[in-house]
Structure formats: C-alpha cells, structure tokens
Amino acid sequence: MTTVALVTGASRGLGAAIARRLAADGLAVAVNYRSDRAGAEQVAGSIRTAGGVAEAFAADITDETAVEGLIAAVTGRLGPVGVLVANATGPQPAAGVEDLTWQAHLDQLTFFVKSPTLLVQAVLPGMRERGGGRVIQIGSDVVDRKLPGTSAYTAAKAAQHALTDVWARELGPYGITVNVVAPGWIPVERHEGLDESAYREEVPLGRMGMPEDVAAAVSYLASEGGAFVTGQRVTVNGGHT
Numbered sequence: 001m002t003t004v005a006l007v008t009g010a011s012r013g014l015g016a017a018i019a020r021r022l023a024a025d026g027l028a029v030a031v032n033y034r035s036d037r038a039g040a041e042q043v044a045g046s047i048r049t050a051g052g053v054a055e056a057f058a059a060d061i062t063d064e065t066a067v068e069g070l071i072a073a074v075t076g077r078l079g080p081v082g083v084l085v086a087n088a089t090g091p092q093p094a095a096g097v098e099d100l101t102w103q104a105h106l107d108q109l110t111f112f113v114k115s116p117t118l119l120v121q122a123v124l125p126g127m128r129e130r131g132g133g134r135v136i137q138i139g140s141d142v143v144d145r146k147l148p149g150t151s152a153y154t155a156a157k158a159a160q161h162a163l164t165d166v167w168a169r170e171l172g173p174y175g176i177t178v179n180v181v182a183p184g185w186i187p188v189e190r191h192e193g194l195d196e197s198a199y200r201e202e203v204p205l206g207r208m209g210m211p212e213d214v215a216a217a218v219s220y221l222a223s224e225g226g227a228f229v230t231g232q233r234v235t236v237n238g239g240h241t
Contacts, residue, residue, distance in 0.1 A: 006030040009088030011039030013188035017211030023052035030074040071122040080126035086116045087138040094149035108156035132175030139182040144241040168231030177230035184237025204239035
C-alpha cells in the first residue's frame, strides 16, 4: 500500500521541493495550498508528469473546520495520511520589543502552534489505525540566532520545536515519530533580489542552502531509514549556527 504524504504550504518554495522529493521517493503526495491554486496544480502536475502520484488540496490549515475537511478529502482521494509535513507559514514582519503587540505573537503562534496541533489531531486516528506514521515539522534555526526584531517569530518557532519534543514522547508508543527540520536562510521565490553575500560568508560550507537540501532531510525522516529517529531537530544551514 502506497504511503500518503500531506505537505502543507506546498504550492511553492520549500513545500514544493519537499512534495516533489517525497513523490520521487514513491509516496503519494497531497499538495496543500491556501490561495495559490495555479502553483499547487503546477507542482502536482509536475509530479504526475514524472510518474508520481499527487493531487492539490485547498485548505486554510489554521482553521479547525478546514483542517478536518482537508484530511477527509485527502483520505478519500489518496488514502490515509501516513506522513505529515507541517510546512505552511505566513508573513514574518520585523518589530522591536517597543513596537511588539500581543496580536503579533498570536499571528505567529497561529501558524506554528495552533496549525500543527490541528493537523496532528486530525491525522492521529488514521496513523494509530495503521500502526504508525511520521510527523515532520519545518522549524527554523532562528531559535539559535536570536535576531533583534524577530521576537514573535522566534518565540513561536521555539514553541513549535518544544511541541516536537513532547509529541515524540506521547506518540512514540503508537509507532509515530515526530521530528523537526530547522533550515537556515534558504532563498526561495519570495527572496528574489535580496543580497545573499553577507550571509553566505558566514556559512562554513561556503554556499547558500537550496530547497532540495531541506527536502533531503525530510525525505530521510519519512523513510524507513529514519524509523528509529524521533524527538530530534535536524538543522539544515551549512553549519551557520
């Protein structure tokens, strides 16, 4: 039976690369998007052209009802979700502490605490029934970098990492692994035109990371080779931190 992977926020950027990699590994992939239907359909279409199995699914993964509907739709069209990749993100505006609002915190917590919680709760019954599964969160090395102006984003990402640790202990008895992949700055479409030179000079491996580097880490954690790895953070940043 083919394993089904759900990748949230997969119409572009890291999510698109992860979706393509998991499909190349032989998984059937649910390409989730919120508004970029064209991008999601292009990603799913490219997977099918390459011989894989993929479909695009629209859903706001921060909304309880939408998440329930998403998992029901994926299960009905592809099968129960065996691999969940919580990748979707939103805007990350910079703000110093003097300008920080509680709403700014809530905006980040919605994506990195509320959404993963809803998604895990929705896929959990199916994973338990199957006797196991994989939950892979896409975190960030910003937790280690402690950049000024990123209080809300950094706090929410730290919380996401902590959820991974606790869930790994809670869900391990069901054969479910829970891990987080924490990229550094991996340039994608939204970073087009930005100067990478100063950052690149600080990376010991001497280059910028690529979406495929993150996808490779996710691929390992989703594979049989990663079956005994849980509660871990895999940092993908060329040694920057």
